[in-house]
Amino acid sequence: MTAETTAPTLSFEDFLVGQVFESKPYEITRDDSIRFASEFDPQEFHLDPDAADASFFKGLAVSGWHTAAIAMRLRVTTIRVKGGMVGAGIEEIRWTKPVRPGDVLRLREEVVGTRLLSSRPEYGLVKMNSTTTNQHGEIVMTMKVSALAPRRAVTMV
Amino acid sequence: MTAETTAPTLSFEDFLVGQVFESKPYEITRDDSIRFASEFDPQEFHLDPDAADASFFKGLAVSGWHTAAIAMRLRVTTIRVKGGMVGAGIEEIRWTKPVRPGDVLRLREEVVGTRLLSSRPEYGLVKMNSTTTNQHGEIVMTMKVSALAPRRAVTMV
Numbered sequence: 001m002t003a004e005t006t007a008p009t010l011s012f013e014d015f016l017v018g019q020v021f022e023s024k025p026y027e028i029t030r031d032d033s034i035r036f037a038s039e040f041d042p043q044e045f046h047l048d049p050d051a052a053d054a055s056f057f058k059g060l061a062v063s064g065w066h067t068a069a070i071a072m073r074l075r076v077t078t079i080r081v082k083g084g085m086v087g088a089g090i091e092e093i094r095w096t097k098p099v100r101p102g103d104v105l106r107l108r109e110e111v112v113g114t115r116l117l118s119s120r121p122e123y124g125l126v127k128m129n130s131t132t133t134n135q136h137g138e139i140v141m142t143m144k145v146s147a148l149a150p151r152r153a154v155t156m157v
Numbered sequence: 158m159t160a161e162t163t164a165p166t167l168s169f170e171d172f173l174v175g176q177v178f179e180s181k182p183y184e185i186t187r188d189d190s191i192r193f194a195s196e197f198d199p200q201e202f203h204l205d206p207d208a209a210d211a212s213f214f215k216g217l218a219v220s221g222w223h224t225a226a227i228a229m230r231l232r233v234t235t236i237r238v239k240g241g242m243v244g245a246g247i248e249e250i251r252w253t254k255p256v257r258p259g260d261v262l263r264l265r266e267e268v269v270g271t272r273l274l275s276s277r278p279e280y281g282l283v284k285m286n287s288t289t290t291n292q293h294g295e296i297v298m299t300m301k302v303s304a305l306a307p308r309r310a311v312t313m314v
Binding site: 044077 | 193196197198199200201202212213214220221222223225226227229230233234240241242243244245246247248249250251252305
């Protein structure tokens with residue numbers, strides 16, 4: 001267990017609208033960026049510096065799906081849900097600014113809604129607005145996340 | 158260049174509502190699944206078979222963000238956009254069924270809208286509904302994607 005993962009685990013009842021979670025920083029190295037893009041998003045502007053300079057991004061850019069995957073890492077290492085955070089769905093992703101190799105990202109998650117699920121009485125649904133910023137404080141990605149968390153009453157009987 | 162990436166490149170004008178693209182199959186190995194989850198989604202039900210058996214997923218599951226990253230790979234190797242496919246945003250992601258290590262995924266993309274952008278006259282916006290299925294033909298993920306493609310008239314003058 002690293003220091004990142006020692007936060008106490010949360011049940012559904014621990015999530016309150018207005019609550020904010022903030023992650024530690026995460027640096028994306030150039031090697032990591034190119035490795036991810038080679039496997040999952042093999043496009044020139046993610047792989048080839050010269051082609052990237054002439055592209056839409058005007059320079060090497062990190063794949064938006066790499067940024068989304070890093071946001072998930074920061075989410076689950078910052079917000080520890082009992083038994084694991086189960087993604088229910090995403091309502092929206094916006095990539096608002098290019099992410100560059102070497103950037104240092106942070107995640108901020110704000111709880112915007114909680115409700116019980118009649119179909120799954122042992123879980124509740126938590127809605128969060130997720131904002132990823134770079135080292136300049138610029139927002140590079142926003143996301144609306146829905147996740148399941150187990151109810152305390154059920155998990156403790 | 159692999160065989161996957163030799164399809165002709167498309168401009169905005171080549172996208173027509175109703176058009177369907179279908180990818181080749183892609184197998185997710187257990188090693189790949191655990192490697193991705195270790196880096197981006199380090200939760201027990203993606204990493205530890207015994208803990209996974211007792212979890213929400215009742216068995217080892219592939220991270221939903223791994224499935225999303227694979228869908229991007231299948232998208233950009235099936236639909237080759239001139240200069241690269243620039244993601245404008247995602248309206249919705251639904252993980253409709255667990256993906257298991259060893260599953261073989263395929264992507265189907267249907268063009269559901271195209272329009273010009275007054276803010277970027279050299280590009281057009283293409284909206285696609287994306288469906289990822291497993292080897293049993295079951296839908297494991299759906300997504301609503303918006304991407305930019307360069308206009309032919311501008312890129313050819």
